[in-house]
Amino acid sequence: MPATGPLPRGPHPEAPTPMPAHTHYLWFETKRRQEIIDITDEVGNQVRASGIREGFVLVSAMHISASVFVNDHESGLWHDILDWLEGTIAPWEPSRYRHNETGEDNAAAHLRSLTVGHEVIVPITAGRLDLGPWQRVFYGEWDGQRRKRVIIKVLGET
């Protein structure tokens, strides 16, 4: 059926939005130098705000001495993680690392970030975080007591 007016400029008013994205930055300034913080609720809030029903949310530390990871909301485990990073993965001891000859003392925090990773992708199904029953999203601060941030970026279909 022919249209009778000029074709509209820009997206057709009835066409779906192609792939909306929604971006939010979370700021932290931890009291302790190492700290683990549950950010699942903030991530879920941003997914709701995005209006995206099916897609992915990227949660990514914007610093090279921090992590974002998915694990368990259990304080004994958080203690185990900090102990394990110090005792097994990368002891803080500044003199072990060449990076610290630049005047830094946080080379261990970089290696901890590499081990645990700095980002996760959480699937979104029917407008909600599609996590398993015990899965929660955490910010892992390995060199804090200063302002740092995480990007939350949602991509998908409304």
Add this chain to the structure above:
Amino acid sequence: MPATGPLPRGPHPEAPTPMPAHTHYLWFETKRRQEIIDITDEVGNQVRASGIREGFVLVSAMHISASVFVNDHESGLWHDILDWLEGTIAPWEPSRYRHNETGEDNAAAHLRSLTVGHEVIVPITAGRLDLGPWQRVFYGEWDGQRRKRVIIKVLGET
């Protein structure tokens, strides 16, 4: 003939589908407590079922004591990975970990999941998994003998 009625509700019939998503859950119940399982074929099947030609597939364990990773289909290496997780990364020994004071004994499985990661994104090009010649996708069970699952979620353009 000119259109005489209201514009249709919903997507324009000639408009492309915006960003289709396809979701599937894989269930596991391993016989051994630690086990490595090649799931590449299941992931490829879901990509075909999705009809998506260009995009990403997220493959993510829905448990905090398991991993999804990309590596080599070689049984000697799988043995090396299990040995390395036990000998170098996080010995099972329950008394080492505060988490296990809750009645659990699987704190080591959590630390193994943090090290290896719990998810991968595989690129999809021309309707197929765009993996290198030796790359395969694996489920790593670090505390099994019970029902657990992985989400496969495909996002992209048809």
Add this chain to the structure above:
Amino acid sequence: MPATGPLPRGPHPEAPTPMPAHTHYLWFETKRRQEIIDITDEVGNQVRASGIREGFVLVSAMHISASVFVNDHESGLWHDILDWLEGTIAPWEPSRYRHNETGEDNAAAHLRSLTVGHEVIVPITAGRLDLGPWQRVFYGEWDGQRRKRVIIKVLGET
């Protein structure tokens, strides 16, 4: 001016492109067997070439003995990473690993790839890599001196 013929088949000409994808392969052949290479500029160039303004770029090693990671452009740290992989995570020593009974000697490179990861997703905001002030993207070669590659795949909205 009104259209005089039937509506074209396929996407509506005024409809937005649904979710364009852009794919590029980076090749490497390192001089040393282990090497860390900053590829941020190549990733940024591909994001610009894609025309995508909001989305994700996947940067993923197509080999099981290499990594892609985000960290610091500081040569002392690169030295620390190589030392740490050898001294703490997975010593090269071929006789430690069953994988090497196949005639390989690179089992340690596989374990290093599992620890550091083989891929990252970088968010794209307003057409640019949305990285923190010190974040750079690296290729980590753990078994080089031969041709290997990384896939860069951009997904999002134009």
